[in-house]
Amino acid sequence: MTNAPDxxxxxxxxxxxxxxxxxxxxxVLSRANIFAMTQDAEDAVLRPADPGAWPHGMRAxxxxxxACLNDAQVxxxxxxxxxxxxxxxxxxxxxxxxxxxxxPLLAFMDKVAARPRDITADDISGLxxxxxxxxxxxxxxxxxxxxxxxxxxxxxxxxxxxxxA
Amino acid sequence: xxxxxxxxxxxxxTWRPRVAPVSLPxxxxxxxxxxxxxxxxxxxxxxxxxxxxxxxTLKVRSxxxxxxxxxxxxxxxxxxxxxxxxxxxxxxxxxxxxxxxNRHAQLAKDTAVTDAIFATGTSAALGxxxxxxxxxxxxxxxxxxxxxxxxxxDLRAAGLDDAEILDLTLSSALxxxxxxxxxxxxDPIRNEVSA
Numbered sequence: 001m002t003n004a005p006d007x008x009x010x011x012x013x014x015x016x017x018x019x020x021x022x023x024x025x026x027x028v029l030s031r032a033n034i035f036a037m038t039q040d041a042e043d044a045v046l047r048p049a050d051p052g053a054w055p056h057g058m059r060a061x062x063x064x065x066x067a068c069l070n071d072a073q074v075x076x077x078x079x080x081x082x083x084x085x086x087x088x089x090x091x092x093x094x095x096x097x098x099x100x101x102x103x104p105l106l107a108f109m110d111k112v113a114a115r116p117r118d119i120t121a122d123d124i125s126g127l128x129x130x131x132x133x134x135x136x137x138x139x140x141x142x143x144x145x146x147x148x149x150x151x152x153x154x155x156x157x158x159x160x161x162x163x164x165a
Numbered sequence: 166x167x168x169x170x171x172x173x174x175x176x177x178x179t180w181r182p183r184v185a186p187v188s189l190p191x192x193x194x195x196x197x198x199x200x201x202x203x204x205x206x207x208x209x210x211x212x213x214x215x216x217x218x219x220x221x222t223l224k225v226r227s228x229x230x231x232x233x234x235x236x237x238x239x240x241x242x243x244x245x246x247x248x249x250x251x252x253x254x255x256x257x258x259x260x261x262x263x264x265x266x267n268r269h270a271q272l273a274k275d276t277a278v279t280d281a282i283f284a285t286g287t288s289a290a291l292g293x294x295x296x297x298x299x300x301x302x303x304x305x306x307x308x309x310x311x312x313x314x315x316x317x318x319d320l321r322a323a324g325l326d327d328a329e330i331l332d333l334t335l336s337s338a339l340x341x342x343x344x345x346x347x348x349x350x351x352d353p354i355r356n357e358v359s360a
Contacts, residue, residue, distance in 0.1 A: 023327050024331070027327040031332075031335070033232055034229065034236070038229065044219075048219075070309045071309040112345055115308070116344060116349060124184060137218075137350075138350065142219045142226075145344075149338045149339055149342035150338075152305050152306070152334070153338040155305060156331075156333075156338065159316070160334070164327065
């Protein structure tokens with residue numbers, strides 16, 4: 001199983017600082033297929049061929065924001081490096097989006113990221129009333145939900161790796 | 166909206182979408198392609214039709230989900246379900262909790278663990294191994310994560326090896342994803358009782 005060079009360059013594995021010659025690295029190697037699909041999922045939510053209303057730079061800025069809300073600094077840096085300048089203000093969790101008419105969108109994203117249990121039907125009907133399409137609501141939610149996974153995967157991998165050191 | 170379920174249950178509810186699902190007759194070739202890789206391709210659920218609005222993500226998510234929950238080796242399937250249930254309790258995803266509590270009860274041939282979790286929530290009295298698994302998955306599911314070195318130490322003390330801890334991390338993290346789709350994009354409702 002040395003023919004998987006991309007495994008060690010994948011976002012989650014790299015962010016947690018996992019290398020092959022460690023106990024955690026061997027566990028990761030046994031799930032190489034899962035880490036390859038995890039990277040494919042990042043590509044699909046961050047850099048889709050059809051981004052709908054949410055361009056790639058904006059997605060990266062939102063990903064950076066969500067990582068910040070989770071105290072996931074390495075991932076925040078990862079997404080911050082790909083967001084460009086046009087949407088970079090959104091990456092700051094203190095930015096409410098009021099200047100760009102994005103307040104409902106950012107409030108929704110923050111709530112899904114940090115307090116998903118508090119989401120109600122009103123949160124979705126509010127976005128629809130603000131003119132966001134069904135498809136664009138799903139796209140936003142998938143981006144946020146994927147990060148909910150990736151951030152926790154990195155957090156757990158980091159703990160496991162540190163406990164083996 | 167009195168039909169929406171707010172209490173945890175092993176009886177799987179119906180999921181009512183909050184956005185319009187993709188209409189199958191109007192689906193694009195890319196959406197149809199993504200829909201084929203879902204576990205049930207004979208009858209496509211409203212949930213999968215909602216996710217088909219983002220076919221690029223759906224296409225990679227379905228096989229990833231199956232690999233994390235069902236691939237051979239590592240942690241037992243029942244214990245992976247405990248990771249899923251813990252995330253669903255933190256995120257209060259009634260639908261996911263029901264599906265995976267039901268699956269846990271089938272795999273473990275026992276309802277005691279999920280009875281305890283649903284009766285007392287995050288303070289459920291469990292055996293040492295399930296307790297370590299549940300506590301870690303609960304902590305990891307918070308925002309920001311509250312999982313720490315003591316959780317890993319407790320898992321190891323309960324007999325889990327690194328491959329199992331990785332599988333548990335994957336299954337509970339995966340439900341950080343699944344809960345944010347299921348709980349955000351729809352409501353769990355009572356199945357209609359036929360007259």
